[in-house]
Amino acid sequence: MKHVNNVSPASGLLAHSYYFINQFISCKMKEQAKEILTDNNYGGYTIPSPKLYPFQWNWDSGFIALGLSYFDKQNAYDEIRNMFKGQWSNGMLPHINFHHLDENYFPGPDVWGTAECQWAPRGLATSGITQPPVFGFVLSMMAGRLAGTDSAFDNLLKEIYPKIVAFHRYLYTQRDPYNEGLVYISHNWESGTDNSPLWDEVLDAIDTTNVRDVSALRRDLKNVDASQRPTNENYKRYIFLVDLFRSFKYDDSKIFEATPFAVQDVLFNSMLIRSNEGLIHLAGLLGEDSAEIQKWNEKTIAAINKKCWNEADGFYYDYNLKNKKQILVKVSNGFMPLFAGACSQHQSQILRNNLIQSFRAGNYMLCSSCAVDEPEFNPLKYWRGPVWINVNWMLYHGLQRYGFAAEAEQVKKDTLHLIEQTGFYEYFDPRFETKDEDRGLGGDHFSWTAALYLDFVDKAVKEM
Numbered sequence: 049m050k051h052v053n054n055v056s057p058a059s060g061l062l063a064h065s066y067y068f069i070n071q072f073i074s075c076k077m078k079e080q081a082k083e084i085l086t087d088n089n090y091g092g093y094t095i096p097s098p099k100l101y102p103f104q105w106n107w108d109s110g111f112i113a114l115g116l117s118y119f120d121k122q123n124a125y126d127e128i129r130n131m132f133k134g135q136w137s138n139g140m141l142p143h144i145n146f147h148h149l150d151e152n153y154f155p156g157p158d159v160w161g162t163a164e165c166q167w168a169p170r171g172l173a174t175s176g177i178t179q180p181p182v183f184g185f186v187l188s189m190m191a192g193r194l195a196g197t198d199s200a201f202d203n204l205l206k207e208i209y210p211k212i213v214a215f216h217r218y219l220y221t222q223r224d225p226y227n228e229g230l231v232y233i234s235h236n237w238e239s240g241t242d243n244s245p246l247w248d249e250v251l252d253a254i255d256t257t258n259v260r261d262v263s264a265l266r267r268d269l270k271n272v273d274a275s276q277r278p279t280n281e282n283y284k285r286y287i288f289l290v291d292l293f294r295s296f297k298y299d300d301s302k303i304f305e306a307t308p309f310a311v312q313d314v315l316f317n318s319m320l321i322r323s324n325e326g327l328i329h330l331a332g333l334l335g336e337d338s339a340e341i342q343k344w345n346e347k348t349i350a351a352i353n354k355k356c357w358n359e360a361d362g363f364y365y366d367y368n369l370k371n372k373k374q375i376l377v378k379v380s381n382g383f384m385p386l387f388a389g390a391c392s393q394h395q396s397q398i399l400r401n402n403l404i405q406s407f408r409a410g411n412y413m414l415c416s417s418c419a420v421d422e423p424e425f426n427p428l429k430y431w432r433g434p435v436w437i438n439v440n441w442m443l444y445h446g447l448q449r450y451g452f453a454a455e456a457e458q459v460k461k462d463t464l465h466l467i468e469q470t471g472f473y474e475y476f477d478p479r480f481e482t483k484d485e486d487r488g489l490g491g492d493h494f495s496w497t498a499a500l501y502l503d504f505v506d507k508a509v510k511e512m
């Protein structure tokens with residue numbers, strides 16, 4: 049018998065065995081992923097993780113809906129509908145919906161006090177800030193499999209599409225004071241990358257002398273080692289900002305003048321671009337006019353390249369609107385223009401080289417949240433080094449989009465390895481030398497890790 053590619057009978061057998069072992073592992077893990085999403089479901093919405101995050105979170109909910117859509121479409125649709133129940137009348141989509149009461153989280157609804165705000169919904173307490181836009185691309189990806197084949201999905205789409213447009217319109221009208229096409233965030237919690245070294249210079253500039261101490265109110269430290277979580281000093285600053293926004297009843301025009309925190313974040317704006325692109329696709333399916341969205345998108349793509357691209361370093365950096373400077377810290381947010389399709393081939397090649405040199409760096413799983421050669425890199429601390437599965441998922445799509453097939457496969461391989469050998473954790477120690485059983489960090493039983501695992505293995509997302 050002739051063997052193609054010089055595969056000997058013995059190695060062929062070995063390859064077959066590996067294939068079946070892998071299939072077995074992924075079947076077992078898929079069942080576990082579904083169990084996690086089912087356990088974390090509170091009847092129509094899914095909490096990110098049982099102990100740390102007991103409510104519905106905005107960007108988590110988008111990734112979760114995508115995972116749910118593979119095995120429980122009704123719950124996926126409910127997830128999205130319940131997220132938009134929290135939407136404010138000015139279009140703002142809050143970062144947390146407090147659908148039920150739970151003492152195990154700080155800051156809860158009493159701290160946000162959004163009932164005093166004219167735009168907040170009545171009958172559902174929410175937070176008063178937002179998170180990166182996910183629903184445009186999530187629904188667009190789901191539409192690739194479900195539009196026209198499932199009438200419940202088509203109904204959802206008709207209902208939610210205008211709400212996503214209203215959210216983006218809020219961002220372009222209320223969070224872009226100089227009409228540049230770049231949206232600013234006013235709190236590190238709005239970035240989703242809460243404790244990234246990106247925020248250090250802005251937060252350090254907040255004097256905490258007369259700021260209330262909230263250390264005794266924190267609940268996160270009951271479940272996670274304090275050395276892996278933000279400091280008490282920084283929690284003071286987080287709550288200082290919340291108290292400030294509340295004092296203006298969440299009126300963005302007043303907040304912008306007063307807040308020390310106004311950053312045009314690369315991750316947030318890249319996800320906005322990718323969500324705009326998703327909306328343009330959905331508008332086509334619905335027969336809606338997408339001219340306004342196309343205009344927004346062209347402007348944001350031009351602006352992110354003008355203000356955030358740093359030619360000397362070959363990297364995208366956040367822009368601090370308060371001191372009018374780029375924040376020169378290399379973090380994984382800088383790769384997200386790949387996901388957005390916002391960079392040129394030339395820029396994409398430079399980003400790819402950065403990924404290999406400063407993040408892979410010969411000894412680290414892809415993709416650490418902070419470059420390993422940054423002084424602030426810490427392989428164990430929340431957003432200051434560990435790998436996050438949602439970032440890997442966006443990076444995977446971005447690398448594929450620009451034709452970096454081998455690098456995309458490496459990201460996928462590392463992602464599956466981390467989950468299959470360690471578990472469904474919130475984040476992971478990226479160092480090669482760490483034993484797999486010791487890599488899991490933050491919350492366990494983490495919903496988006498489970499949801500995106502399903503998307504990675506079930507794949508896949510054929511859109512447009």
Ligand code: DGY
Nearest residue numbers: 143154155237242268
């Ligand atoms: C937290 O509480 O750490 C959240 O990520 C903020 O939304």
